[in-house]
Amino acid sequence: MTPPGPEDGLTGEPALAAAVRAVAAGGRLEATLHDIVEAAVARADATYGAMGVLSSDGRRVDRFVIVGMDGAAQDVIGRLPEGDGILGLLLDHPVPLRLDDLGAHPASVGFPSGHPPMASFLGVPVRVRDAVFGNLYLTEKRSGGSFTAADEEAVLALAAVAGLAIENARLAEAAERRRAWLQAATEVSTALLSGSGLDDVLHTLVHRAAALSDADGAALLVPRADDPAALTIVAAAGATDLEGVRVPLADTHVGRVHRSGTPELVEDIRADPGLGRHADVAAELSAGARSAAVVPLGEAVGTLVCLRATGREPFDADVLDALTAFAAQAAVALELAHSQRRERELQVRADRERIARDLHDHVVQRIYATGLTLDRVARSLEDLDPYTARRVERSVDELDETMTQIRSAIFELQDDPPAEPLGRRLSDVVGRVTEGSGVACHVQLHGDVDGLPGPLAHDLLAVVRELVSNVVRHAAATRVSVDVDGGRTPGDDVVVVVADDGRGLPARPARSGLANLEERARRRGGRLTVTGGGPRGGTTVTWRAPRDGGT
Numbered sequence: 001m002t003p004p005g006p007e008d009g010l011t012g013e014p015a016l017a018a019a020v021r022a023v024a025a026g027g028r029l030e031a032t033l034h035d036i037v038e039a040a041v042a043r044a045d046a047t048y049g050a051m052g053v054l055s056s057d058g059r060r061v062d063r064f065v066i067v068g069m070d071g072a073a074q075d076v077i078g079r080l081p082e083g084d085g086i087l088g089l090l091l092d093h094p095v096p097l098r099l100d101d102l103g104a105h106p107a108s109v110g111f112p113s114g115h116p117p118m119a120s121f122l123g124v125p126v127r128v129r130d131a132v133f134g135n136l137y138l139t140e141k142r143s144g145g146s147f148t149a150a151d152e153e154a155v156l157a158l159a160a161v162a163g164l165a166i167e168n169a170r171l172a173e174a175a176e177r178r179r180a181w182l183q184a185a186t187e188v189s190t191a192l193l194s195g196s197g198l199d200d201v202l203h204t205l206v207h208r209a210a211a212l213s214d215a216d217g218a219a220l221l222v223p224r225a226d227d228p229a230a231l232t233i234v235a236a237a238g239a240t241d242l243e244g245v246r247v248p249l250a251d252t253h254v255g256r257v258h259r260s261g262t263p264e265l266v267e268d269i270r271a272d273p274g275l276g277r278h279a280d281v282a283a284e285l286s287a288g289a290r291s292a293a294v295v296p297l298g299e300a301v302g303t304l305v306c307l308r309a310t311g312r313e314p315f316d317a318d319v320l321d322a323l324t325a326f327a328a329q330a331a332v333a334l335e336l337a338h339s340q341r342r343e344r345e346l347q348v349r350a351d352r353e354r355i356a357r358d359l360h361d362h363v364v365q366r367i368y369a370t371g372l373t374l375d376r377v378a379r380s381l382e383d384l385d386p387y388t389a390r391r392v393e394r395s396v397d398e399l400d401e402t403m404t405q406i407r408s409a410i411f412e413l414q415d416d417p418p419a420e421p422l423g424r425r426l427s428d429v430v431g432r433v434t435e436g437s438g439v440a441c442h443v444q445l446h447g448d449v450d451g452l453p454g455p456l457a458h459d460l461l462a463v464v465r466e467l468v469s470n471v472v473r474h475a476a477a478t479r480v481s482v483d484v485d486g487g488r489t490p491g492d493d494v495v496v497v498v499a500d501d502g503r504g505l506p507a508r509p510a511r512s513g514l515a516n517l518e519e520r521a522r523r524r525g526g527r528l529t530v531t532g533g534g535p536r537g538g539t540t541v542t543w544r545a546p547r548d549g550g551t
Contacts, residue, residue, distance in 0.1 A: 029169040030065065036162045037067045040136060043158070044122060044151040047140035051126065052087060053166060054134045055313075061087075061134070069116070086121065090135045094125035096156065100146045102139065122147040124156050128163040136162060174318075177212070181322050184208040189333035193340065202235040205330055206304070210237040212326070213293065213319050215306035221247055221254060222302035231258060231303060238307075257294040258303045263324045265315055266292040269307065291315055295323045297331040356410045364406055368473075371399040400473070404516070407469060408462060421450040422457045422486075429465050430482055437472045439500075442481045447494075449486035452547065456494065459520050460484070463543050466517055467498040475502025475539065490548040493526070499540040504532055514541075521545050 033051055041049035048068035055062040086105060090097060099105055099121040118139040126134045136159045141147055188208065191201045202220055210218035217238030221231035229249055236242040249255030253266050269292040291314030293306045304327050308315060374396045381389035423445045434441045452460065464482060471480045477500035485495045518528045526545030532538070 029165060030063070032165045032169075033065045033162060034067065036158055036165070037065055037136065040138060040155050040158045041067050043154045044138050044147055045142045046122070046138035046147075047142050048116070048118065048138070050137045051162060052091075052134045052137070053126070054091075054132065060313075061091075086123070087135070087137070090123045090125065090137075094127065094132045094135070096125070096152050097121070097123045098147050098152060120146050122151060122155060124152065124159045126159045126163045126166065128160070128167050131163075131167070133163050133166040135159075177322065180212055181326050184212055185326050185329035185333075188330050189336075193333060193337055198337075199235070203237075206235045207237045209304055209306055209323060209326060213306045213315065213323055214308075215293075215315075216309045216312070217242075217307045219305050219307075220297075220302055221258075221305065223258075223300070231255070234302075253292070253294050254303055254305060257296050258299060261296045261299065263293070263295040263320055263327075265317070265320050266294060267314055293320050293323050295320070295327045297327045297334065301331050301334050359406055359410050364403055364410070367399055367403050367406070371396050371403070374399070404466060404469065408465065422452055422460070423449045425461060426464055426482070426484060429461060430468055433465060433468045434472055434480065439472055439477055440479045441468070442479070444481070444483045445486070446484070447486035447492070448488050449484060452486055452494065456524070456545070456547065459524065459545070460494065460496065463496055463517055463520060464498070467496070467541050467543070471498065471500045471502060471539075475500045475504075477502030477538070487547050490546075492547050493544045494547055496543040497540065499538060501538040504537045504539055505530070517541075517543060 033053070037049040037051050040046070046068070048066075050067070051065045052061045053063045053065070054060070086097070086099075086102060101119050102121040103119070120139065120141045122138040124136050125132055126136055136155060138147065138151075138155060188201060188205045191204060206218045206220050209215070215238070217236070219233045219236040219242055222234050224232055227246065230246040231249065231254060233242050233245045233247070247254050249258065253264055253269065257264050268290055290310040290312070291308045293315040295304050297304060304323065306315070306319075306323060374392050378389045378392040378396060381392065426445070426449070427443050430441050430443050464484070468480060468482065471477050480498065480500045483495075483497040483499075485493075487494055514528065514530065521528045521543055524545035526543070529542045531540050531542075
């Protein structure tokens, strides 16, 4: 490639004006910097020109723009300069440097094989105010001799224009990154508040954080009530097999950030002292990873970790700040979504309570009154018309069964959520059934009642409710005792014993309710037995089923 010469008109002010126009045009940074280097080569009558642009943290050469050397020559040289020798000197001391013989300087490290010979040299920093963005280099004065002070002054002006171009490009990139982070936070918040599945939203959050922070992997760790000593990964990007891994809180970066609420950059997560005592966890969490950015979402919500692989540049403060802002917005959205879900649950609960109250206060009471009236009619007809009396009694039994079903629906509507311990729910059921009846109740619980599986717990509630309801409605009792033994191992029986001091079973007991309870026991491999209460009267009903039996 032949560099432009003085005859091209790119000397003095025309060259600077051309560079300024290139910056003002707002084109791609790489093309703009190439135009500026070309202008510098033309103005100083150099053979070769180059610009080394530093990374945003100033720790390394991020890109290298070359003019005067074609692709074939660059291929022969091989790797681009890394900032050693004279180039490193300029990075350490960003001041103009003019040399008559580049190779004679004490800092020179020579040229790689295949590099064209270079003698005269001019290097100036590319800066705006106190910020240094790189250096502009020129070599081999075409007319022979050394570069002049006038050359240095002109190239310094062009370097200042390059600094403005780099600064503007980085400001635009930063603005675009902020826009992308804000859009991601908005996306997560909208999904949460619109009722999307929490698991899907958490995975979206983690994947967006990984992509925007240029991470090789990311994970969201949350606390669990049953595991206070660790956090558990519930969503991961880049390595989904991490989900479910426990990370201890003690002496780990993750634990410190989670408890303090202060984000951290970790240079080498493999050296985490807490993970060192948990080799299996360390191997899973940091496999292939080195640096990490750890940001909190709140002690009750969780902690976000982004990882970069070994060999990559570690995260910088800008990424940590962006991640922290993103996590803060996501945490607010998570809290709002939780509040919304809780409000909806409370509203549903209130509706269920209202429906149950209406059923009890209106429907059940009217059916009960009708049943009492028909029961009196049946008794009055026993001697006069036994056939009609039996038909009326069957209707009373059907009304009793209807009330049983309605009461079951009422109690299921009023039952506390499954998180409520079963023992407390049993006591509440007995209390509600006997309330206002004048029947004194006593409840005893043995064994692991609260640990019963969900379907069996549901049956147990229904059995106790039905048996106590029968006592209140039919036994004319003053006392009822409920004894529940939940057993402790899968092979144990769950036993319910309900005893009252009432008038005992009638000569022709209605079997509809008891038949339902017998069916529940049979389905689970158990049985139901009914016995009299002895000389003092009363009835004892025993329902039993294996803890692990039936369906």
